[in-house]
Amino acid sequence: MSKDYPVPAGYLERETEVKKSRFIARVAPVSSREEVRTWVDQAHRDHPDARHVCWGYQIGRPGSAAEAAMNDDGEPSGTAGKPILNVIQHKDMGDVLVIVIRYFGGIKLGxxxxxxxxxxxxxxxxxxxxxxxQQPVVLTTVSMPFASEQPVRHWCEVNSATVESVDYGATVTARLQVPESSVDDFSAFCDSHKLDYSFDR
Known part of the structure; x- marks a missing residue:
């Protein structure tokens, strides 16, 4: 499922220090609670000596997230997970997990x-x-003679469509992800080349 809202492009880590306490922040794209658990478990494995591994996440469209949660992991209630989640919610970004790993430096912060x-x-x-x-896409099936495969692949490259799979039988059957904005162009292309196609609406 493609997203028409901003999501993190990948994993990133940054470290800050406050009064000798180390705060290691990680961001990662997530689309399920299982993925969140995997990332949190990984943080515990990477930093077994850390005092706290706190986190917040939201899945879905910013402003109307389907799911959001946070965890203080032993810090006083509301002092870790909630501020992490608040920052996420102000960033206009969906499907995002932030984990903050704290090594206590001996000075209480209040x-x-x-x-x-x-x-x-x-x-x-x-x-x-x-x-x-990621722009919304429409799944498309197209059947064509072998000679048409290269033109179809070329059209996909030019129009940011993705070839998911190709089956070779008596004819070539391809599964494509066509950007929603290019569906009419693809229909016109198939009609001009006399190709059979259907959209999974």
Whole structure:
């Protein structure tokens, strides 16, 4: 399923220090609670000696997320997960997880200090990560003679369509992801080449 809203382009890590406490912030694109759990488990494995591994995430469209959650992981309630999630929600980005790993430096920060530190760590990594917007696509099946395969592939390259699979039988059957904005162009292309096609609407 493609997204017409910004999502993180990939994984990124940033580290900040506040009064000798280290805050290691990670951002990653996620589309399910299972993926969130995998990333959080990985953070625990990477940093077994860390005092806290706190996180927040939202899945779905920014402003109307289908799912959002947070975890303070032993920090005073509302001082870690909530500020992380607040920063995420102000970034107009969906399908995003931020984990902040804290190594305690011996100086207590107090509730206000913790909120600022976790929000600052989340801000540092979310400001640095690249965003991508995937345009809506329509799944398309096209049947064609062998001679038409290269023209179809060329059309896909020029129009940002993706060839998902190709089956070779008596004819060639291809499954394509065609950008919604190019569906009419693709129909015209197939009609001019006398190709059989159908859209999964």
């Amino acid at each position: 509730a206000g200090g913790l909120v600022r530190a976790y929000a600052g760590a989340a801000e540092s990594v979310l400001s640095a990560v690249d965003r991508v917007v």
